[in-house]
Structure formats: C-alpha cells, structure tokens
Amino acid sequence: MVTNLRLLTQHVMFLVLTYGGRFGISLGSSLPCFSCPYVLGNGGTCYLMALQGNWWGLQMTWANLMSVMGLQLLTHLGVFILLVIILNKYWCGWICPFGTLQDWLTYLRRWWGIREAQFSWLTKDRLKVIKWILLAYTLLIPLLIAHAGWHYDLHLPFCRSICPAKPLMPLFIGQTRHLALDSTNTVTLVFSILSVSIAAGMLVGMFFKERFFCLFCPLLVLIHIFRNVSPVRFEKNVAGCTGCGNCHRMCPMDIRDVHEQKTDKDVISEDCLLCMTCAEACPEDEVLTIKFFKWRLFSSSRKYMTRRFTKKKVSHG
Amino acid sequence: MDKENKMSDQRRQRQLQKIGRETQAEFESTRSQLQQRKDYRPEWDYFLDLLMRLFYPDALQVAVDKPVVEHLCNQAPFELFHAMGVHPARLGSGSFNVVRVSSSRLPVLMCPYLKATMGMFELHGGSRLDRLYHVVPTTCDWVVKFPEMADTVQTTCFLELPHLREDEKGQKRWLEEIYGLVRFLEHQTGRKLKRKALKASVQTFMHAWEAVGRLIELRRRRLLSGIWFMVAINSFLLDPIEIWTEHVLKLLDAIQSDSPQPLHQGLFLAGSPIVFPNFKLLNLIEAAGMDVCADDLCTSERIWPGGVCYDNSSCHGLLKTLAERYHRACICPTFADNERRFNSIFNTLEQHRIRGVVFHVLKGCHPFDIESFGLEPKLKQKGYKFLRIETDYVEEDSRNILTRLEAFSGI
Amino acid sequence: MRRSSKQTCKLPGIGNRLVFKRSLIPINEFFKPRSSFDVSIIWIVFILLWPAMATSGSDLEVGGLCPQYVWIDCAQQSRHKNGALTQYYHISHNADIRPDCLDARDYKVLYRFRIRSKPKKHPYGFDLVTPKEGYYSSPVLCGKDGLYFTIKSEGNNIVEVFVVASCGRKQFLAHVIHPIFGKAPHEKPVQKGAAQLPQGLPRLRLGPKFSVRSMYMQTGRAYRFEYMSKYTTAKSVSILENQQHMASLTVSDDGTFAYTPPHDPKLDRSGPYDYKQTVVLVEETGAKREYATTHTLLLHRSYLSHNRLNPGLILFGAVFLAVSLIVVFNRKYRWI
DSSP: OHHHHHHHHHHHHHHHHHHGGGGTOOOOSOBSSOOOTTSTTOSSOBHHHHHHSTTTSSSOOHHHHTSHHHHHHHHHHHHHHHHHHHHTTHIIIIIOHHHHHHHHHHHHHHHTTOOOOOOOHHHHHHHHHHHHHHHHHHHHHHHHHHHHOOOGGGSSHIIIIIOTHHHHGGGGGTOOGGGSEEOSSHHHHHHHHHHHHHHHHHHHHHHHSTTTGGGTOHHHHHHHHTGGGSSEEEEEOTTTOOOOOHHHHHOTTOOOHHHHOSSOSBOOOTTOOOOOHHHHHOOSTTSEEEEETTEEEEEOOHHHHHHHHOOSOOOOO | OHHHHHHHHHHHHHHHHHHHHHHHHHHHHHHHHHHTSTTOOTTHHHHHHHHHTTTOHHHHHHHHOSOEEEESSSOSOHHHHHHTTOEEEEOOOOOSTTHHHHGGGSOTTSOHHHHHHHHHHHHTGGGOTTOOOEEEEOOSHHHHHHHHHHTOGGGEEEEOOOSOOSSHHHHHHHHHHHHHHHHHHHHHHSOOOOHHHHHHHHHHHHHHHHHHHHHHHHHHTTSSOHHHHHHHHHTTTSSOHHHHHHHHHHHHHHHHHHOOOOOSEEEEEEESOOOTTOOHHHHHHHHTTEEEEEEOOTTTTTSSOOOOOOSOOSHHHHHHHHHHHHHHTOOOTTOSSOTTHHHHHHHHHHHTTOOEEEEEEETTOHHHHHHHHHHHHHHHHTTOEEEEEEEOSOSTTHHHHHHHHHHHHHO | OOOOTTTOOOOTTTOOBOOOOOOSSOGGGGGSOOOHHHHHHHHHHHHHHHHHHHHTOSSOOBTTBOOSOEEEEEEEEEEOTTSOEEEEEEEEETTTBOOOGGGGGGOEEEEEEEEEOSSOSSTTOOOEEOOSSOBEEEOOEEETTEEEEEEEESSEEEEEEEEEEEETTEEEEEEEEEEEEOOOSSOOOOOOOSBOOOTTOOEEEEESOOOHHHHSOBTTSOEEEEEEOSOOSOEEEEEEETTEEEEEEOOOTTSEEEEOOOOOHHHHHSOTTOEEEEEEEEEEEOSSOEEEEEEEEEEEOOSSTTEEHHHHHHHHHHHHHHHHHHHHHTOOSOOO
16 A cells, blocks of 8 residues: 555656646745756756755855845755655655656566666665765855856756766656767866766666665755654664564665664664655564654554565466 | 394384384374364364374375475475475474384484474385485574484585574575575476566465464464464465465354354463474463463464565565575574564564463473573563473473463463 | 956856956046146146047047947846846947047937746746837946946846947947846836837847747857848948957848857857857948947857767767676676
8 A cells, every 4th residue: 555655656746746847837946856957847846956056056155145145045945944854755755756767667677577786785885975975066066166266167066967867857858968968168078978977877777776876865865864853753663673674675775774773763764765665564563653743654564564465366386 | 143133123113113003193192182172163174184194294295296395494485495396394293102213313302303303204214205305404403413313414405594694694695595495406306496486486375374364363362272273384384385275264264254252361382393293282271271372483373484575576586585584584593693583472462462471492402492591581571471391292291281380370 | 268356247147258358548547646747738738639629529439530330248247135136238339449438428328128928937938028119228327447337127037228329420229138137036017118219220130039048149059130221222241259350241132141150169168157249230321321230149158059969879878788787797696
C-alpha cells in the first residue's frame, strides 16, 4: 500500500513539476527537489538555482542585499525552509522528479534481471563527503563572483557544470540543446563538457545503482540540516529489533544506520529519502515507525510485510 | 579372525534390528498418543504421516520424487535447493531409542540430538542410496564434526559460517559460501541455477511463510496447542512444500471454523531443538497446566527465517537476499554478535502477555547452555519468570521436571 | 573585457557594459581656481570669440559644424532600495564627441514603456501592448561626463527611448529599445504620457514585430529594420561600432534592410549579460533638410550559436559507453 501510494505520488508530481507550467501551475522557485528550471513550462523550480542566482541568491552584492532584493532573498529562503520543515525528506523520496527518473531506471534494470552494483561499506562512507563538497562548490562560487570579481560565466556553477538534471530532464520536453557543447568561451566549454560527461556517467550509475545521484545530492544535505525541527519523525523501537537486516538490504540508499542503531530511537540518517521501504520490509511489529507530529503515518508489521512481498500467482520452479 | 568379525557383524545387525523395532514402536506410540488427544482432528493425520517419514526416509524420497539433499541446521537457504530441483531434508532426530545405535562410539557429553541423528543415520545407512550429498554449515562443534563421525566428509559441502554477521566481512564471506553451495549443487545435479526458478522458489516459500504466520497467530491466541503446532512445523520439508502449504491452509480453515476455546496459561519455550518424537517436555508442560504459545526453537517457529523480501530480482540479488536472510535472521547462539536475538523474545512476551520463559537445554548443547545464563538476568530484570531445564534423551528425569514445572506455573 | 567600476552595474538585463571611451574635451580644466592674470586672458578670448559664437545660432554646432549623427549611449543602472531601477543614458555625437552642457536645451528626450498586459501568463514574459501614442519627457541634465538623462522603471518593462535634435538643416533622431528589470514589489500602473514625437521625422524601427527573445539582442542573429520616411531619395545605411565603420547596407524599395551582427570573440569571452553598442545609422537628404536617424543595438554574445550538438552527443555516448564497460567488467559475480 505504501509503495503504491508512493508510486502514485511520484508520478503525479512528475507530471505537475515537468509540465504543470503549461497549464498555469506554478509552485514557485523554492522547491526542495530537483525540478529543473531548464525544463521550460515546468510547474515549479528547484531552490538551488535561486540559491546560486543573482536575483535572490548568493550572487548578490551587499548593496542589493540591503534593498528589496534582500527581502526577496529572505522570502525565497523562508519559503524553502518552511517547505523543508513541513515535508522534510518526503521531498526526496516521494516528490523529486529526478528521483522518479532514477526509480524508472531501477525498475527497468529489475525487469531485465540485471543486478544492482554494490559499493563496499568503506566506499559508501567515503562517497558521502562528495555531497558536502558539491554543496560548498554551489555556495562558494556565487559568493566569489559577487564579492571577489570572479568571471560571470562561472555563475550557476552547480546547475551548469554538475547537475545531471540539466541535460537529462529537458529531454522530457524534447529539448536536446543542453547536451550540446557551448564553445562560446573556455569557461562555457569546460562547463558544458563537465555537464554532459557527468550526465552520461550518472545515467549509467543511476541504471546500475538505485538512486545513485542521491548519494551526491547537495539538496539532501540542506534538507537534512532541518530534520530536527521538522515534525516528520522516523523512529525505531530498538528493543524490538531482531537484527534481521531487511531494512539495510531493502534500502535504496544502502543505509546501515537503521539496522545498526541499538540505542537511539531517531534513525533518520543523512542519506535517508523517507521512502519507507525499510519500514515495509521490517518483519517485526511496530519497530520502525514514521510519524508526523504525534500521528503515526506508518508502522512496520509482520502481516504487512508478508502481504507486501508475497505475489499472488506462483509458478513452480 | 574372520569368523569373529562375522559374528560381530551379525551381533551388530541383530542389535540394529532390535533398536530399529524399538524406535519404530517409539514413533508409532507417540503418534497414537497424539491421535488419542481430546483436541485431535482428522486434518492432523496428514502431518502425523509426514512425521513418520523421519523414520522411513525412503517414503520421503518417493513423495518428493527428486534428489534429496540432507542438511544440518538452518543456514543453507531452502529456496536455493528448491530452485535447483532438489529437496532439502533436515537431518535431526528426537528418538530416545536410536541414541543407543552409536552411543558407544560417541562422547558421553555429546549433544543427544546429534547422537540420535547419528543413530538414525547408521540405522538407515543402507537405504540412503539417493542421499549422495550433505550440506553442513559450521555452526557448533558437534555439527562440524558430524560428517567425520558419519564418514560422509567426501560428499559433504561445508559452509563456513561466519560467526560475526553484523560486519561487512562476515556478510561477504557468507555470500561466497552460498555461491560455493550453488556451484556444488550445479555440479551434483548437472543443472544451472536459473533466475526465474529461484524467484519462483522464493515465492513458494513466501506462501508457506504466510500460512505459518497464520498458524503462529492462532497459537498466540491460545487457540492451537503447542504440541499440535510442533507437529505441523516439524513436518515442514517432509513433503513438497506446495502440498504442505495447502494442507496447512486447510487445517487453518478447519480450526477457525470450529471456534475453539482458549487453552491454558501460555509460556515461551526457548533453547535447544525439539524434534518428533521427543515431545517429552511439551507433554510435561501440558501436564503442569501450561501450554507453549510461543517459541524460538530452530525446529519450530524458527525452522526457517521466514519471509524473504528483495528489491533486486537478479540471480545475484536473490542469492544475496537469501544469504543475508538466513544469516542475519538466524537465532542460533553460535553467533558472537547475538545480543539482539533476545529482543524477539521480549517483544513476544510483551505483545502477547506471556509471563514466563522455559529454557530447554540438552546436555552437551553448550551454545544454548551459555545463552541461558545470559538471558535469565535480563528476563528477571523485566519482571518475567524464567526456568532453565537441562535434560537428555531419557525418561528418568520426567517426574523431576514436572515438579519444577508445576512449581513454576504456580509462581 | 575589463569592467569599469563606475560605469557598470551587476544586474542582468542590461548588465555590464564594455569599457567605452571617455570624452576628449577637457571640460574640467576650465573650472579649476586661477590667478587674476589668467582670468583676464580668458575674458579677452571670450570677447574676441563672441561674434563667432553669436553667429552660430542655437543648434548643436561645435566649431561651426553640425555633428554627423546623434546616438543614445546606454550607461550604468542604479537600483533603488525598493527595487526600482533607474537607467542612465548619455547623449553622444558621432563616434566619441559628447555635447557641451550648454546644448542641453536643444535635446528633447521622449520615452514610453511597452507595458505588460494582464493577466500575466509568465513571470518574465512581456505581452506587448503598445500604446499608440503618448510619450513621457525626460529632462536632459549635465554631468561630468556630458549630457545625460535617466528613466526609472518600477517593474519589468521594455522602454523605448527617442532623442530628437536639430542642427541647421540637419534633423537628428536617436532611438533605443531595451528591457529594464525593475523589482519593486508594488508597481505603479504605467500611464500614457502627454508628449508627442515630432511629425514628419523618418523612423527606424526594428521589425516586423517584437518578441521577448529579441530583447536579448545577440550577435549572429539577423535583425530586420524598417526605415519609414516620406522621401524616396537615396539612403545610406552604416553600421558603426566602437567608433569604427563596420559595414554599409542598402535599403530595399520597401524601406527594409537586414543586418546580422557578426560574433565578437571579445564579447564571447565576457559575461552573458555584457553587451556592446552598435549604432545603425541611416542618412537621408530630403527636400529641405538632412536626416540622420540612429538606432542603438545593445548586442550580447550569442546565446545558442556556439552550441555544438553533435560533439556533445558524441561525448555523451563515449562517456556512457566507457562507464558502462567499467561497471560491467568490474563485476565480480554473475551480473544477471
């Protein structure tokens, strides 16, 4: 049931965020998900562009900061923080259209019976730091453009050189121009080479590894910062856990924290997308619970797990 | 010299025949005792017939119509055997009589469960022509030495069980072992493991798990006695799994349509395995006015780790899932990082308002023996009753055990 | 291109200008403190030259000559605290001559906004509803860099500016049209102005119709102009850039001509909002007067012309294949 609800939500939000602008839907520019602004006619855009940008973002001089532009910056930031607090990681696991694209690739791989690539625990831990590096890259370069006179072609550094959504998401509206190399000058050429190469590499990664890009997503970091003030809670009854490891195995992000946690009840980790797959797979009753304020949204149970993972028709092997 | 050997062999044959008859009688009498119970119903006959196959292994062979692979313990994934077109048969016996077959050649303090298994092995050695190979995970010392004692090392696939399972190294090593098992089975059967077959097997066992889950639920509600539950679950893998599942579902429908009355005070049974026809402790518990409504015996509720959920349906993904499930969810006390295994006991006690735990330890079963000393203070700290019963495959201590159980029920 | 900190702003829309040349007339030299001997010499020169100045009339004569053309030089922008934007313009003669402050009264500045229609379909779209008549006037002021005027916009608008002047028989009309991105939260509704453009002046217009995309004027894109004049005399069209004559064009019988600004490597190396000013000059001799009409094109570097799709697709495919092979061949177990 949770999986079906999530699938429905993901697909509806994909349509809304990719094509909604053509029907007059505009959810603003402060969305905490990868709804790419380069997709013309989108129903709302990713906050990272506003954050980096020179209208409402870091690439703003002090003089403009003290004017109504500064107020607009604060408005956009405030809306972003509010959205993050209300839904927290649900943006990642249930709404983000780029996440939905990654899930489609995963379904395709599963349908073909190709196995998922695996990282060792050490590699996975080492990869975590990349999202922090990307966040620093996203924040620092606009500041340097605004205050240290760096070349303006370095603007929107994350969107234009790193983010794989920029070349890939516009393909859904038939636009291929972001796969082109921009030979205007050296900076634009390097940025476009990086963008196209990273998109190609990420596409392979996203096919062979579930939610591959989410390992590197700087927006995930920004959302995670506010987890403590969000009413969304993911809790574990550590006394009830039998250590079966289903949660670790089923997690699209290969998070070990839920399985390994033996003392604290708060198990929403940095990489968590709140897809609730671990809670669905937990065979013990009421060990993993997702709450919104005091209300329990979902709790693990043996019956649910059995029903969820038993297919109705069986072909004898 | 030859004459002496010949006489010795003849004596041995006569001894085996005698023990065989007595063991057969033991099986038959236990069966008839069960059929004479007040809560007996005809649906149980199917399961009782299956349990007789523990004494008549050829019947199993005929029923499944596939090569049979015998295994000790529960760590080798059953789904894998099923997908390879072989039938997994668990080695293990609860017969008191058959212990005498090989007891003279085995240590006194050896686990009686394996002594009986060895005895049954020797008793039926001649008719095990189709059981060409065995799978033995290296759980406890007795299990590790069993193939050597049974002279089956050449046909045994050892699975080196990592005793640390919460670290990556242990999990990777176990997956390597499972891949080794796949290669072993492919070599023995001449077939390749197919992804679709494995996936279908997983689903088959999931259906069985669903049925067992409903049985467990009835048991928790005290609508199914511990002994009958043990009868049903001990017969697991003594018939093709699909047929067994169908009969379990029929049984469930029959029980639920009768609206039975709740039974005695429930208790939790933990510890060393209990296998038909060794229902001594279960009978004594009933005689003391209690009933086992939950357990975590590896021959009962934990006979297999249960439902397998996977998100990666490639061959590797399914094997990895099975490896992890059978490794991490196993409650065997041989694992070093086993602290969370007690959580399932506490959960069950709390959720179903069970007041006490009876811990069954077979003499010589060191891992469970050690574990009982770890569990006792934790239970008592939470306010639950605890009773440790150390016994053997003998009837002489029954009265003593009954007295202790009666005292325990009165506390 | 190096930025001049005084003359540039960091806002998109018009954005940063290229460095342009300053005025050659050392106006400031005349106003520094002097001795009484110096003052007396200045008065004698003034009296001797007065008749020459008196006979020149009240037009834009410099040294007795009329300038060849007048053009609007877009300068810096200033953002107000409420988000409104003020654009500064300089009035220039020919290539690099700035008119004297004494000539301020001879210029007439008219402008109007191309307002956004309601309801707005897109936050940055301009549904162009052109008021057919009515312009605002802006006073021409004198600054240290010469004559200038300003236009303030509260919200996002397209402004169309005309500067009208005359000198003897010559009639000048300078024109520029560009967006101004004001950000005031409460935009006052734009009213129609009260002034009117002088009748009978030839007009140079970008045509045939406006679109949002044309507001980001860029090199490599063809721009069609329409020269509307009541005369059928020969017209010469010159393209001027950085004080240099770049090209000559011919006007077709229907008064249209097209110009495709070539790509500029220096402009390409600057930022996406940097622009250069290219003046389109049309000169015509009428019955009694000569007309010099200019349009200032604010050209940015091309947005799409440098995009190479095929190399991009090849790179994408190559990286895709390479990474796939690495993943597949690094697999330890069976991969299906």
